[in-house]
Amino acid sequence: MATQQLTIPMFPLNLVLLPGETKTLHIFEVRYKQLVADCLLNDANFGIPFLHHKDVGDYGIEVKISNVIKKHSNGDMDIAVEAVKVFKIVEYSQVLPPKLYGAGIIRYEEEIHEKPSHILQELIKEYMWIAQQNTIPIDAFDHSNVYGVARLLDLSSLEKYELIKTNNAVQKENYLKPKIKLFIHLIKTETELKSKFVLN
Numbered sequence: 001m002a003t004q005q006l007t008i009p010m011f012p013l014n015l016v017l018l019p020g021e022t023k024t025l026h027i028f029e030v031r032y033k034q035l036v037a038d039c040l041l042n043d044a045n046f047g048i049p050f051l052h053h054k055d056v057g058d059y060g061i062e063v064k065i066s067n068v069i070k071k072h073s074n075g076d077m078d079i080a081v082e083a084v085k086v087f088k089i090v091e092y093s094q095v096l097p098p099k100l101y102g103a104g105i106i107r108y109e110e111e112i113h114e115k116p117s118h119i120l121q122e123l124i125k126e127y128m129w130i131a132q133q134n135t136i137p138i139d140a141f142d143h144s145n146v147y148g149v150a151r152l153l154d155l156s157s158l159e160k161y162e163l164i165k166t167n168n169a170v171q172k173e174n175y176l177k178p179k180i181k182l183f184i185h186l187i188k189t190e191t192e193l194k195s196k197f198v199l200n
Contacts, residue, residue, distance in 0.1 A: 005090055008062065009035050009044070010102045012051040016160035017061050017083035018147045019111075024069060027077040031100035036077060038099070039065055047104060049089055050161045058089055059164050062106075085111065086164045112145040112169045120173050123180045124149050130187050146172045153180065 011032055017023055027036050039046050049060035063081040070078040087106040096103040116124070121141050141148070146169050155163070159179070166172045 005105055005107050007103050007105050009039065009046040009099075010049055010060075010092065010104045011035060011046055012049050012056050012060075012102070014051050014157060015048060016050050016157040016164065017048065017063065017081075018151055018160055018164070019061070019083050019085060020147060021083045021151055022066070022080060023063075023083075024078060024080050027079060033075055033077065034099065035101040036065065036079060040068070045084060047087060047106060049092070049104065050157065052158065052161070056089070056092055057161060059086065059109075059161065060089065060104075060106075061086055061164070062108075085109070109164070110168065112147060112172070114145060114169050115141050116144065116146055116149050117173055120146070120149055120177065120180075123177060123184075124152055127180050127184050127187075128152060130184060130191075145169070146176065150176060153183065155179075 013025075015023070027033055035046060038044070045062050045064045047060050047062050050057035061083045062085045063083050065079050066082045067080040068077060069080055072078075086109040088109060089104045090107055091105040092102065093104065094102045150160070150163055150172075153176070163172055163175055166175055
């Protein structure tokens with residue numbers, strides 16, 4: 001099914017958020033102060049395409065401004081944003097006159113509604129147990145998806161970018177499973193080394 005394309009303001013950053021994730025941004029450049037002011041005025045969202053080695057990637061995340069935390073005397077702002085949807089950039093303009101900021105034509109990626117597979121649930125439960133010595137509530141995944149699992153991991157923005165680029169829930173799970181297994185192995189190894197160090 002063809003997905004609708006639309007144009008949204010763009011704020012490229014070396015940052016990837018997953019749907020449902022929140023972040024505080026410090027806004028200090030004039031062009032992005034203008035972008036935020038326009039979004040607040042029009043109750044609009046903006047896009048954060050992934051900026052890696054000065055190159056704007058093909059994918060990004062649409063975010064909504066959930067709160068203006070602070071307005072500084074010099075016009076800088078601290079804002080809280082929440083990630084909404086993953087998009088693919090169809091066309092990108094670094095500046096879209098008369099505005100100072102850029103914009104992009106985007107196509108939303110298919111939203112993930114399926115619950116994580118049993119295998120992925122068990123892996124993340126094991127990871128959380130050995131990493132933080134706590135358990136996940138039995139109904140934690142009833143209203144979650146693969147992004148909900150990924151948010152529990154300490155993934156870098158580059159790893160999150162690789163995740164959002166994958167095509168569907170199955171591929172996303174296949175990307176996450178070996179990473180979780182590696183995290184589990186590294187934590188177990190570190191624990192064993194600490195134990196041996198204490199014993200000696």
